Amino acid sequence: MKVDPKDVIIDIQHISKSFGDKTVLNDINLYIKKGEFITLLGPSGCGKTTMLRMIAGFTPVDEGTILLEGKDISQVPPHKRPLNTVFQKYALFPHLDVYDNVAFGLKLKKTPKEEIDQRVRKVLKLVSMSDYEDRDVSSLSGGQQQRIAIARALVNQPKVLLLDEPLSALDLKMRKDMQIELKEMHEKLGITFIYVTHDQEEALTLSDTIVVMNEGKIQQIGTPTDIYNEPVNSFVADFIGESNIVNGTMICDRKVRFIGHEFDCVDEGFGENVPVDVVVRPEDIYIMNNLEAAQFTGKVTTCIFKGVHYEMTVVTNEGYEVMIQDYNAFEVGSEVGMLIKPSDIQVMKKERTCNTFEGEMTAEDAVEFLGVEFDCLPQEGLEKGDKVKVEVAFDKVDLMDNLDEGVTEGDVDFLLYKGNHWHLTIKTEYGFNVYVDTNDVWDKNDIVGIRIDKEDIKITKISE
Amino acid sequence: MFRKRSTWALPYVIFMVLFVVLPLLLIAFYAMTDGNGHFTFSNIAGFFTDAKFLNSFLVSLEVALENTLICLAIGYPVAMILSNKDLNKSAVTALLFILPMWINALMRTMATAEIFNAFGIQLGKGTLLFGMAYDYLPFMIYPIYNVLNKMDKSYAEAAADLGAKPATVFLKVTLPLSMPGIISGVMMVFMPTVSTFAVSEILTNNTIQLFGSVIQEQFYNMMWNQGAALALVMLIIIGITTIFSSKKDGEAEGGLI
Amino acid sequence: MMKKILAKSYLGFVLVLLYAPIVFIAIYSFTTAKSMGNWTGFTFDLYKSLFTGGAAEVVGGSSPEKVGSLVTALENTLLIALIASAFSVMLGTLAAIGIYNMKTRQKAAVQFMNNIPMLNPDIITGVSLFLLFVFLHISKGYVTVILSHITFCTPYVVLNVLPKLSQMNPNIYEAALDLGATPSQALRKVMIPQLWPGMLSGFILSFTMSLDDFAVTYFTAGSSGLDTLSTYIYADARKGGLTPELRPMMTIIFLLILVVLLLVNYRTFKKTKTANS
Numbered sequence: 001m002k003v004d005p006k007d008v009i010i011d012i013q014h015i016s017k018s019f020g021d022k023t024v025l026n027d028i029n030l031y032i033k034k035g036e037f038i039t040l041l042g043p044s045g046c047g048k049t050t051m052l053r054m055i056a057g058f059t060p061v062d063e064g065t066i067l068l069e070g071k072d073i074s075q076v077p078p079h080k081r082p083l084n085t086v087f088q089k090y091a092l093f094p095h096l097d098v099y100d101n102v103a104f105g106l107k108l109k110k111t112p113k114e115e116i117d118q119r120v121r122k123v124l125k126l127v128s129m130s131d132y133e134d135r136d137v138s139s140l141s142g143g144q145q146q147r148i149a150i151a152r153a154l155v156n157q158p159k160v161l162l163l164d165e166p167l168s169a170l171d172l173k174m175r176k177d178m179q180i181e182l183k184e185m186h187e188k189l190g191i192t193f194i195y196v197t198h199d200q201e202e203a204l205t206l207s208d209t210i211v212v213m214n215e216g217k218i219q220q221i222g223t224p225t226d227i228y229n230e231p232v233n234s235f236v237a238d239f240i241g242e243s244n245i246v247n248g249t250m251i252c253d254r255k256v257r258f259i260g261h262e263f264d265c266v267d268e269g270f271g272e273n274v275p276v277d278v279v280v281r282p283e284d285i286y287i288m289n290n291l292e293a294a295q296f297t298g299k300v301t302t303c304i305f306k307g308v309h310y311e312m313t314v315v316t317n318e319g320y321e322v323m324i325q326d327y328n329a330f331e332v333g334s335e336v337g338m339l340i341k342p343s344d345i346q347v348m349k350k351e352r353t354c355n356t357f358e359g360e361m362t363a364e365d366a367v368e369f370l371g372v373e374f375d376c377l378p379q380e381g382l383e384k385g386d387k388v389k390v391e392v393a394f395d396k397v398d399l400m401d402n403l404d405e406g407v408t409e410g411d412v413d414f415l416l417y418k419g420n421h422w423h424l425t426i427k428t429e430y431g432f433n434v435y436v437d438t439n440d441v442w443d444k445n446d447i448v449g450i451r452i453d454k455e456d457i458k459i460t461k462i463s464e
Numbered sequence: 465m466f467r468k469r470s471t472w473a474l475p476y477v478i479f480m481v482l483f484v485v486l487p488l489l490l491i492a493f494y495a496m497t498d499g500n501g502h503f504t505f506s507n508i509a510g511f512f513t514d515a516k517f518l519n520s521f522l523v524s525l526e527v528a529l530e531n532t533l534i535c536l537a538i539g540y541p542v543a544m545i546l547s548n549k550d551l552n553k554s555a556v557t558a559l560l561f562i563l564p565m566w567i568n569a570l571m572r573t574m575a576t577a578e579i580f581n582a583f584g585i586q587l588g589k590g591t592l593l594f595g596m597a598y599d600y601l602p603f604m605i606y607p608i609y610n611v612l613n614k615m616d617k618s619y620a621e622a623a624a625d626l627g628a629k630p631a632t633v634f635l636k637v638t639l640p641l642s643m644p645g646i647i648s649g650v651m652m653v654f655m656p657t658v659s660t661f662a663v664s665e666i667l668t669n670n671t672i673q674l675f676g677s678v679i680q681e682q683f684y685n686m687m688w689n690q691g692a693a694l695a696l697v698m699l700i701i702i703g704i705t706t707i708f709s710s711k712k713d714g715e716a717e718g719g720l721i
Numbered sequence: 722m723m724k725k726i727l728a729k730s731y732l733g734f735v736l737v738l739l740y741a742p743i744v745f746i747a748i749y750s751f752t753t754a755k756s757m758g759n760w761t762g763f764t765f766d767l768y769k770s771l772f773t774g775g776a777a778e779v780v781g782g783s784s785p786e787k788v789g790s791l792v793t794a795l796e797n798t799l800l801i802a803l804i805a806s807a808f809s810v811m812l813g814t815l816a817a818i819g820i821y822n823m824k825t826r827q828k829a830a831v832q833f834m835n836n837i838p839m840l841n842p843d844i845i846t847g848v849s850l851f852l853l854f855v856f857l858h859i860s861k862g863y864v865t866v867i868l869s870h871i872t873f874c875t876p877y878v879v880l881n882v883l884p885k886l887s888q889m890n891p892n893i894y895e896a897a898l899d900l901g902a903t904p905s906q907a908l909r910k911v912m913i914p915q916l917w918p919g920m921l922s923g924f925i926l927s928f929t930m931s932l933d934d935f936a937v938t939y940f941t942a943g944s945s946g947l948d949t950l951s952t953y954i955y956a957d958a959r960k961g962g963l964t965p966e967l968r969p970m971m972t973i974i975f976l977l978i979l980v981v982l983l984l985v986n987y988r989t990f991k992k993t994k995t996a997n998s
Contacts, residue, residue: 058895078898079907085899091892095914104910105900156900469894473819473831476812476875480834483872487849488837490856542735545728557732559986564739566929566978570954571971574963575742575757578749582758601739651840659842662935666958676844683848683940688855695848699841706840 005070009034009160009192010055015064017050022431024050026216028064032160032194033209037186039195041203042213043239048196049164051213055194056085056162068159084153085162089169090145092137098124098148099133105156123155126185143174150185160192167202179205200240204228212236233348234423237279238416244285244322246419248278248347256347259419260318261296263340267347277348282311282325284344287336294337298322300330314338320419355397355435359390359459367459370450371430372408376457387462394423394437396456399448406449410434412442426450491699494692507693517678517694524675527589528658531596532604535653536646538597539604543645544638546605547612558609565602572599573663587669595667596657603652611645612638647709654705659698743975750968753781757968771966783964791964794953798932801863801949805870806927810920812871813878817919818912820879821886835876846873847940854941861943869941870931877930878923885919925985929978 010032017025025047032038040048053059055066057078066074073081084105092101099120106116124130127147137145146166153161163182167175183206186193197203203210204224212219212227212235220232231237234245248258250270256263258278270276291297298316310329314322314336322338330336359369365378369390382388400406410428417423424442426434434450442448498504511517545551546558564572576595580587615638623637624630661676675698682691749757753766766779775788782788820831838846850869854861893915897907913920935951942952957963 056895056899058898078895079901079903083899085896087890087892087896089890089892091890091896093893093896093911093914104897104902108901108906152896152900469822470819470824470827473816473823476816476819476879477831477834479812479871479875480837483850483853483868484834484837487853488845490852491845491849494852538735541731545732548728551725551728552732555986556983559982560736561739563979563982564743566933566982567743567975568933568950568954568971570935570951570958571746571967572742574954574958575746578757579742579745581756598739598742601735655840655842659844661844662939662955662958676842679844679848680939683851688852691848692852695845699845702840702842702845 003031003033007033009069010194011067011070012051012055013065013067015051015054015061015066017047017054017059017062024216025054028216028218030211030218030221032192035190035192036208037183037193037195037206038209038211039197039203039207040211040213041197041200041239042219043198045215046213047216048198048213052085052162052164052194052196055160056083057081082158083160083162084156084158085164086146086149086153086166088165090149090166092145092148092152094138096137097133098129098135098137098140101137101148102152102155104152109156119155120151123151126154126188127151127181142170143178146170146178150182154185154189158191160194163193163195165197166195168197168199175202182206204240212239214239230346231279231348233351234277234279234416235414237277237346237348242282242323242325244280244282244419245416246278246320248276250274250276250347254342256345259296259316259320259322263295263345264342265345265347266342267345270347270349275350275353277350279346279348280322280340280344282323283309284340285322285324286339286341287312287314287324287326287328287330288339289330289334289336291335291337293339295339297335297337300332300334300336303329303332305329321417322419352435354394355390355392357390357392357432358462359388361386361388361459365454367457370408370428370432370434374407374452374457375454376459377454379459382459382461389460389462391458391460392452392456394435395421396452397426397434397436398451398453399424399426399436399438399440399442400451401448403447403449406451408450409447410450412444412446412448415442415444488699491692491695494689495696496693498689507689508696510690511693511697517675520673520678521675521697523672524658527592527596527664527672527674528654530593531600531657532650532654534593534597535601535604536650539601539649540608540646543605543608543612546609547615558613561609562602562606564598565606569599570662570666573666577666577669587667588671589668592664592667592672596660596663599663600653600657603656604649607648607652608642608645611642611648615641651706651709655702658701743971746968747972747975750972753779753965755781755965756962767965768969771969775966781965783966787964788966790948791953791966791970794948794950795970797947798949798951801867801870801938802928802931805867805874805931806924808867808871809874809878809927810924813875813923814882814913814916814920816875817879817882817886817916818908821883835879838873839876839880841873843873843934843936844940847937850937851940854943860945861941862945862947865941865943866938866947866949869937870927870934873934873937874927874930877926878920881923881926882916882919885916889915922985925981 008031012028012030015025015028016023028051040051042048050059054061057073057076061074064074065072068081093104096104102120102123103116106119121130124133127150129144129147129151132140132144137148140148149166167178170178179202195206207224209221210224210227211221214235220227220236227236227240231240237243237245246258248256250256250267250273251262252272253268254265256265256267256276256278288294296316298314300312301315302313304311306325309325309327312324312326312330314324316322324338357369359367361379361382361384362368362373363384364382365376366373367376367388367390368374403409408428408430410426412424413427413433414425415422421437421439422442424436424438426436426448428434428450495507496503496505498506511521542561546561552558573595576598577587577591580591585591619637619641620633623633628636659676660674661680664672664674665677675694679691679694679698682688682694745757750767751763751765752761753764754761761781766782770779770782770788774792775783775785820828823831846869850865850872854865859865893911894907897911898904902910933951935955938949939952939955942949948956954963954967957967
């Protein structure tokens, strides 16, 4: 997609950032178009806030450049950047009243008094806070403080408005109202909004463009519809909306096998017999009492009313659990048949098919990786000090309740249910990621011991 | 370009190195040299060989220990009552207990001595302990009160709910949870008492010489190296006590007003 | 009920003990006897003598020189306390902001250093600074006393300002920069007003500690003839018996401190009350 450089207001090129030895942003490239409402979306710690703070100038960049209308601003201090920020907890100045808070930036620029007056009034009207000029900011409700924070930023007529999870401190009802107001404000003002949130629903509601981030990398950039309908990987699919994500095999073009059945699909170009991830949204599975016409059958195990639709769990005859949303309820225990349209099946390339680590032999039958030493089968032709590639299948990593039984330990960072097993990402004590397939149920942030049997460690020498 | 705010502490750090760290090193330096700047252990050895030094040191430790215990025994109940919302609702009452800290200690001590004189009580160890308790009681009450006051009442209620008798609640819940305050209070009383000098002179009419007075005497008589050696001994004692007690000290002493 | 009476009377008893010396001084400020405990009739003579600098020549009053040197000692005490606490507040506030923004390890190191003067007994602080000035051949006097007072006061300012920083919205400073304030404008217009209560209590604490100090002043004033109230009283005590005019002076100082502290606490008390409602 080519974009006219004149339409680009912010161009982020090869930005990287580490705090200590922790990489928070890894070679980020992103351009933001004039007038766009763009949202950086991702779980906490994905680097979205760091990126916003870099654009605002609060966090210096390690590598790369940030261009604002073609000019490099990465070394410009924050007070000289023509951008303004709405902070997460508003950051209103408690010792100043509403008027002085809003007028703060204008006064610093030595704007004439009449003009300040006029502009403050106008912006307060825009956020519907006209009668609050003399109020103490601490006497305002969360929503009102939020409006003042927005007014305080907008009054300076910034080229770009940065918003750092501005609605996260509000209750649900207030948040929904403010979302609509923000959207209206954006349309009225026509300036660029860069919005940071971890709330996928908020992102889908507000944005023209969504940037999904995880672990310091951009996962996907696209319109809300693109991101929802065509997630590029299992992380995005899981993070945005609800989904059934299962392992599958691409048999050939337009044919994929998952949950024990073969389905027609619309995807091509994966090759033959390639392992893939398959995503089907719960509302895209047709459920019916007719078993004959179904592609696959199963038994309803739970059925919960969700207001507009029913959410049901069905266990298929092959033992896979699928989530289905439908306007009709199907009784728990009843036999049902299911259908999936080819266009509703989203096939994604697997990011990895097994754990791969760099390691070093410490003895003939011991290898160091993940920062610790593991026993392995005696390796012929390898000796102490040899650099090796270590491979461990997802389901060969054993997780222990008892930390002493593990060779190393870690905490559960990310969980994905794959229909008949869990796929976990474990962050180890020395900062490595280990991916595990297991039938045991763990919760996020559980601390587990990690053990790998020596038969399951596959070692190949890295030739220098 | 990006001015790091952490550098704002730089002037203070330089100041501290010059006026806190360097002077402490100088104590060690003077303690280990003679008048001509030559290295010697004789000053330190002097502490162990001269009966006067050793005696006053032991007396100081004893007095400080006794004073700390007296202050704790009197002060803990006060802190408990003050922090109990059923017994005391006014923050001003608590303030009254720490107010004497703001009066010149020497002046208070003089007045205390005069009271003993007025009642015809002979100045000695008894009056010393009594007078010191006057001086240091607020330092014991304040940190304990602070900790107790901030303590969540539901701990005690939970213990009672689980069947603990009031005495058990106190011993098993309140007391252990108020430990940071006690430690802080003990430090704030023990440290100054073990090193006090003028106060003891006034309260005992110079009949009991505490270690602080002995150090002061060395400096008064221009025996800097010997004085520094004695100060070093005290510094080491203080250092050891601090390390032992600072493991879980909390922030009980922050914000005195 | 019984418990309440018992508790109240215990508090009352301890309060009486604590205030006995102060009340004793206050009572005997209204009589002219050389030593306290010897009541020679109610009179304002000591106050007169104090305020006229000994010129009133009242019975039992001290010579003009003596009262003069007492008043000079008071002036010195106040001046030293004022200068030392003002410097401490400046140094300590900047330091607190710096410490607050440090990384964990650096922070721990500086906070450890900050703790040393607070844990050090006065006599160690006094002796160590005495040796420093001897070592650097700095002649002792006003400057050395003030520097020494800054040394033991600043840690308390840091300790009072740090909590205010952690209560503050961490984005406030950045918000000011974002709105176009330079770092120094952000400090003056946003940070200082926020930290003001902590700085004020740090100042008051420094001021009273400086007023109260004896040991450090004793070792760092040297033989320059510089006297503060504490060293004056100590010298008096060594000679046996206090200058009688000290009694009214201490009474007045106590009342002043009482009023200031009650005012400060009343204000914070009222503020927390309105904030809660």
